[in-house]
């Protein structure tokens with residue numbers, strides 16, 4: 001028996017990649033986070049607070065935007081002594097970052113920043129800077145959290161992902177070698193169509209992954225296809241939903257199709273992973289030793305009265321610090337700690353975009369999560385999306401199986417009317433496909449109403 005690939009990878013290859021090819025300190029940060037997840041709650045809180053204070057003092061010295069803002073408010077970092085004091089600082093929005101891009105950079109780090117951009121939920125591009133260290137720490141936090149689901153560097157993994165296209169040959173070769181080294185296969189979730197689904201199933205059978213990681217939208221889609229077509233595939237040990245929250249109705253579908261437990265994670269491009277389920281799956285652990293996460297006051301748009309907006313402060317990005325950044329996502333804190341013994345705080349669930357709520361003429365807000373239930377028993381609707389541009393009208397986009405005749409469309413219209421009330425105009429559009437957004441998130445509902453205000 002030779003040495004298995006996984007130990008070889010972890011002990012020989014990864015340190016090599018880590019320190020030479022990629023130049024990353026990920027492994028040492030991973031060791032640090034593996035330890036801090038087990039700290040007693042008071043010690044974890046003290047660590048989080050120490051990191052936060054250090055960041056605030058840095059912002060005061062080095063970041064013109066915060067210095068200006070806090071001076072105008074008569075606040076100094078020394079005056080912030082409790083979480084309640086901190087919660088009184090203004091939030092930071094995407095709009096603030098676009099407007100004050102340069103003055104949000106730290107003086108001493110502004111020339112060494114890395115940059116990333118996102119398409120944003122409205123399609124308007126959004127760019128931000130971060131340091132190499134914060135990038136490595138993000139990767140370490142991701143490995144820790146994925147590890148709770150049994151995923152480890154070097155373990156045979158299949159990614160259902162947005163595969164970068166248009167790479168130059170050398171870049172593409174590097175990417176292939178990198179994936180080979182990490183023992184992973186990337187399948188492009190963007191090329192996923194009804195007529196290519198069988199190829200995805202074939203690829204999974206050929207690769208025989210132990211772990212499957214995918215954007216939730218494409219994962220659910222593939223799962224639905226597997227179940228509908230009766231196709232059985234190779235069983236992984238675990239499936240991880242990425243980019244957006246895996247709702248209960250989706251988890252059931254994925255677990256049935258893959259015959260393996262599915263794990264919920266929550267993250268966004270601005271911070272990478274924010275919270276994840278551990279092996280007990282009692283809620284999502286917030287990586288509080290890396291991010292300072294607040295759950296804001298409950299919003300009127302939330303169906304769940306305890307749900308508030310997720311506000312994140314990145315404790316390790318000193319280059320372009322995000323202090324109290326509003327993510328636009330809603331979460332509900334858990335009532336009790338997780339039975340696993342980790343003191344990382346627990347979210348009961350992440351509901352997703354707050355703008356996904358659809359408003360009714362009589363003043364109600366229906367969360368996006370509600371809509372899949374409306375069409376639960378309508379088998380000919382393969383996928384749908386509701387877009388609200390005006391209060392009095394919605395557009396219902398449908399991808400259908402077979403013929404969308406008048407009787408079927410009337411039935412669909414009646415279901416939506418029952419939920420939203422009479423008087424709302426419903427325009428039905430039958431479409432060939434409803435693509436996922438470039439960030440991998442599939443949004444069942446989109447509200448373009450300006451009220452509640454977009455942060």
Ligand SMILES: [Zn+2]
Pocket residue numbers: 278279280281282285338339340341342
């Ligand atoms: Zn746990």
